[in-house]
Amino acid sequence: MNLLTNKLKQSRTQAGLVLxxxxxxxxxxxxxxxxxxxxxxxxxxxxxxxVAKSEISSGTSYGEIISRGLVEIRQMPVxxxxxxxxxxxxxxxxxxxxxxLLASGQILVASFFATEAAPNIGLAIPKxxxxxTISVDDVARVGNFVSPGSKVVVFATxxxxxxxxxTRVLLSEALVLGIGSQTSQSVTSSIPxxxxxxxxxxxxxxxxxxxxxxxxxxxxxxLAHENDPVSLISNSGLSTPRFEAGS
Numbered sequence: 001m002n003l004l005t006n007k008l009k010q011s012r013t014q015a016g017l018v019l020x021x022x023x024x025x026x027x028x029x030x031x032x033x034x035x036x037x038x039x040x041x042x043x044x045x046x047x048x049x050x051v052a053k054s055e056i057s058s059g060t061s062y063g064e065i066i067s068r069g070l071v072e073i074r075q076m077p078v079x080x081x082x083x084x085x086x087x088x089x090x091x092x093x094x095x096x097x098x099x100x101l102l103a104s105g106q107i108l109v110a111s112f113f114a115t116e117a118a119p120n121i122g123l124a125i126p127k128x129x130x131x132x133t134i135s136v137d138d139v140a141r142v143g144n145f146v147s148p149g150s151k152v153v154v155f156a157t158x159x160x161x162x163x164x165x166x167t168r169v170l171l172s173e174a175l176v177l178g179i180g181s182q183t184s185q186s187v188t189s190s191i192p193x194x195x196x197x198x199x200x201x202x203x204x205x206x207x208x209x210x211x212x213x214x215x216x217x218x219x220x221x222x223l224a225h226e227n228d229p230v231s232l233i234s235n236s237g238l239s240t241p242r243f244e245a246g247s
Contacts, residue, residue, distance in 0.1 A: 046075040049107055050086045056102040062113055063094030071108060084110035123177055123199070130207040131177055133199045134214045141179075141198065142223050148183050150176040152200075153229045154210065156217035167220075170213045173230045175201040 050071040086108040096113035154171035180195025
C-alpha cells in the first residue's frame with residue numbers, strides 16, 4: 001500500500017514539474033514572439049519628412065520654402081532617413097538659407113541650411129578669373145577622364161582657306177571647374193555623369209581666346225602627368241601661338 005502511495009506521489013511530482021516546465025516554455029515563447037513583433041513594427045515604422053517638390057535654388061530661406069509650398073510631406077521609413085532630416089515638428093530658424101541647390105525629391109536636412117548662403121558654392125571661381133563653358137565630345141574630353149580639378153591643355157584644330165589643317169596649343173593650362181552640373185563643390189555627393197559641357201576657369205584674355213577658338217576651331221582637351229601640363233608643354237618645345245580675337 002505504501003509502495004503504491006509513493007508511486008502516486010512520484011507521478012504527481014513529475015506531472016507538476018512537467019506542467020511548470022511547459023508554463024515556462026510557453027511564457028518564454030510568448031515573450032520572444034512579442035519582442036519579435038515589436039522589432040518588425042519598429043523596422044517598418046514611418047516618419048513624416050519634408051521633401052522638395054521641385055528644384056530649390058541656393059540662398060532660399062527656410063521660411064520662404066515653407067510659405068511658398070516648395071516642399072511636401074512624405075512618409076519615409078525611419079531607418080532610411082538621413083541624419084538631421086527635417087520633419088514638420090523640427091525647429092528650424094526661418095531666416096536660415098540653403099547652402100546650395102536642392103534637387104526635386106531631395107529630403108531636407110538641417111545641415112543644408114546656414115545663416116548666409118555661400119556665394120558660388122557650386123562653382124568655386126578663383127579670384128580674377130572667369131568661368132567659361134564649352135561643348136566638346138567624349139574624345140575631346142580624353143574619354144571622360146577629365147574631371148573637376150583637372151588642369152588641361154587646350155588644343156585648337158582648324159583648316160585654312162587653302163585646305164591646310166593645323167593643330168595648335170590654344171591654352172597651355174586651364175583649370176576645369178565642372179563637367180555638366182557636377183563640380184568638386186557640389187552639395188550632393190554623386191558620381192559625375194558624362195556631359196559634353198566643360199566649364200573652365202580662365203583669365204579674361206584666355207577666356208576671350210577660348211570663346212573665339214570654340215567658334216572657329218575644333219577644341220580638344222589633353223591631360224598631363226601629375227596634373228601639370230605647363231612644364232610638359234614648355235619642355236616639349238610647343239608654344240602657345242598668338243590668337244587674335246579682334247582687330
